Amino acid sequence: MVRKPATLKDVAALANVSRATAARALNSYGYVGDETAQKVQAAAEKLGYRGNRLAQALRSGQLPIVGCILGDIQNPFFARIAHDIEVLARECGHNLVIGSSEEELAQEISLLASLRSLSIRGFIVAPTSQGNNAHLQGLIDENVPLVLIDRVAEGVDCDSVVVDNEGGARKAVEYLIGMGHTRIGLLQDDMRIFTSRERRSGYRSALAAAGIAADDRMVAVSQSTVEHAVDATIRLFSQKSPPTALFTVDSLMTQGALLAFRSMGVSIPHDVSLIGFDDFNLATFTDPQITVVSQPVSEIGRAAARVLFERLAGKDEAPQKIRFETKLIVRGSVSRRSGV
Amino acid sequence: MVRKPATLKDVAALANVSRATAARALNSYGYVGDETAQKVQAAAEKLGYRGNRLAQALRSGQLPIVGCILGDIQNPFFARIAHDIEVLARECGHNLVIGSSEEELAQEISLLASLRSLSIRGFIVAPTSQGNNAHLQGLIDENVPLVLIDRVAEGVDCDSVVVDNEGGARKAVEYLIGMGHTRIGLLQDDMRIFTSRERRSGYRSALAAAGIAADDRMVAVSQSTVEHAVDATIRLFSQKSPPTALFTVDSLMTQGALLAFRSMGVSIPHDVSLIGFDDFNLATFTDPQITVVSQPVSEIGRAAARVLFERLAGKDEAPQKIRFETKLIVRGSVSRRSGV
DNA sequence: AGACGATGTGAGATCGATCTCACATATATT
């Protein structure tokens, strides 16, 4: 047997009142007689009336859903953020739609278009691309709240939550330099990605400050997956004079580097020192434990959601640009290098 | 400047036709003159008309969204599943709403109610509870497609995708027994959870088949988080005659056990053998690598989504009960025990 | 007594897209 969900009309009919009166009773606005209100409540109860959020949304123009477009939910960094956003959204009576851009601009654009046609109230996006942000600008033009996370997009003036990528990377590389390293490798992500660029810039400025010449042979570019990072690391360390230390720009790549070193029989920190951006669960499982620059992952999603809901509540001030600090966590994967 | 999205009415006005004709031209049904169709297309293009899926959904009664209620997106097992579902949903022109029950029945119920009032087309749920499934039965009564994953719910007759938990657990414990272990510990999750019960049952039947008496002191119950698992493991191994081998029922608990052993100075596999249910990325990062019973994680989400979309396409056959096999992956965390 | 405000209710419009139906024309068939 297929029951249809009860509508307001059904409730009104059962309570012997008009739809208007039923609506007043259920949403408590306007004048309603006590007795009438009771009748309506009882009828609603009896029919299991739940209201149709779709119809409400059509009328009000907005669905109580926020959209979230991330690079990849499987990346623990984004998973954590998604979780935090979901919790906060629920507290605010909203649901969360999740989409994964898989770091493809085209995918990001099409997802956004698809979600916009749902009259979703606001978005949290980790933009794939630096330029080409007409789709994001479009949101702003139509006054749809948008919060960027992890990355900012050029020319798009809106709220954002990021970390100090450049400073974090610099801290990491300065630490390596302080430990006597001069041939410092960089394993970085696709240059389209904001964090990758910023972290590389921190790497370079630390080298420059120490008077170490930049050397392209010390830099490997890979996609942000464990598998690609393994290959890139092997390539980087198969040169005749390989780096003595490696800085990796995210946790998946750090893990890839670890696997690569193991397969090459390279011992950490004896043969090579390693330091990664973004802490990860199992950084303390390895022997030695991995030294990392950690970012406050648990803050990012919450901050973004908080800002978004402030906007939804009508806050109309200049965009907030939140930027969290990073922290160097020294463990055991970096060794002092004396002379060459 | 705040632009409003263009409506069909706007397009019709610009093209100098009625709304009905505009709709026909854009959705290509019924008779439309060639010239008229062109005009409408051009007008739609010019206004950037995108259609309002909310209005369409109100009329058709269904929003092109599928809902997904999982235990926790942060668990890599669920993250993987969510990702696979999202990809398949997108291919089918649907979006994905994600909710986390946090293993609380009340949360699961309220989330489901909230999503149902959105007229969402179908659901994929990992049910928290065994009994008390009126909320799930309610979906079936109203003919809303439902696919259960990872767990089944008593008395709810619908599609499901699970793995052979009992068989997998038995394989693991039989392997330990074959390696000469008799004092085999079990680190398990909350008994409310289906997989936890099934895996314990496999553990017990393997012991029974080998004539080993069940011993409650060999069993520790914990929540499925790394932190709780650490504590539970420490308790379990602080007894005067602790187990010589441990079977953990999920990957987070395996990781917790690893950390606990490290902090207790217990060496694997020399002092204690370890085998976990569910493979995880970093099982091969440790030394030794961890022996596990793996489940085909990449199949589960895809299978569930495929079944769901078949239902949405109108398939009306008996519920499919898909059950994947597990595989014992022998690595280095179990050692042979000769005598006691 | 007449007027005014407070209280309670229902009819109907609205949100945007779609679909049925009726009404046109044009072409084909007997």
Place this chain on the structure above:
DNA sequence: AATATATGTGAGATCGATCTCACATCGTCT
């Protein structure tokens, strides 16, 4: 020439909830 049939188009209903407005019916105050 008369009737079918094909082809185009628009008016209006519909989905469900909400809101405005008009219309009641009270009581209260001058």
